[in-house]
Amino acid sequence: MTDSLSFVESGSGTPALFIHGFPLDHRMWLDQLEELAEVRHCIAPDLPGFGSSAPLDEFTMDNVADALAAFIGSVPVDVVSLSMGGYVTFALWERHPELVRSLALLDTKATADTPAAREGRVTTAATIAREGVAALVPGMLTSLLAQEATVRAKQRLTRMIEATPNETAIAATMGMANRPDRTHVLSTISVPTMVLVGASDTVTPPAGAVSMAARISDATLSVVPGAGHLPPIETPDLVSESLHGFFTNH
Ligand code: MLT
Numbered sequence: 001m002t003d004s005l006s007f008v009e010s011g012s013g014t015p016a017l018f019i020h021g022f023p024l025d026h027r028m029w030l031d032q033l034e035e036l037a038e039v040r041h042c043i044a045p046d047l048p049g050f051g052s053s054a055p056l057d058e059f060t061m062d063n064v065a066d067a068l069a070a071f072i073g074s075v076p077v078d079v080v081s082l083s084m085g086g087y088v089t090f091a092l093w094e095r096h097p098e099l100v101r102s103l104a105l106l107d108t109k110a111t112a113d114t115p116a117a118r119e120g121r122v123t124t125a126a127t128i129a130r131e132g133v134a135a136l137v138p139g140m141l142t143s144l145l146a147q148e149a150t151v152r153a154k155q156r157l158t159r160m161i162e163a164t165p166n167e168t169a170i171a172a173t174m175g176m177a178n179r180p181d182r183t184h185v186l187s188t189i190s191v192p193t194m195v196l197v198g199a200s201d202t203v204t205p206p207a208g209a210v211s212m213a214a215r216i217s218d219a220t221l222s223v224v225p226g227a228g229h230l231p232p233i234e235t236p237d238l239v240s241e242s243l244h245g246f247f248t249n250h
Pocket of ligand 1: 020021023082083084085176203229
């Protein structure tokens, strides 16, 4: 690993790289870092522009994947990613497959945005530019979390959104809007893969996870009850348990 990105780590042994979603940072994985330290060297970076990591000139999924490849160095890692982290992971797999030992794909999809979703991103970017990223908090508490989310999960999500620099939130929003479709990549995945999705995820719903898992040759699928789009902070124990089982099997 190089120190080109800020990160936190736990444990020792085979490295596992945890790639966060939007507009979050490494802190979304803190429970998993604690619970999986006995089976992996867990490393959770802040993506470029998030947390204390320096921004890129242009936030594209390819550029972020290349930054992660430089961060990883030469020892292949078990990749665990959520949502936008998954969009980056498909680019990482396409561009640097030799760095990937296995994949855990949480609440993500390989498809590009629809034209309507892209338009929605443009509106979101304009809102952030006008009012700041904190303006996203009320909507995201509803859209990203299941109804039964705990106060702790809500507070953690709020803190991460509010800590995201406005310029980064805008750059990542447009980076996601412009990402290519990578559905064709799914059938090329040749490493053990775990697909996991919250049963109440409305951003990347379970039906999409089912069809994604079906296109990957060596994939298992878990649907987590009581979680929406962010199972690692909504139902942390269930996520850590699934990852623990996955890691000890390969
Ligand atoms: C995320 O959790 O990373 C975002 O919801 C992804 C997206 O907006 O497509």
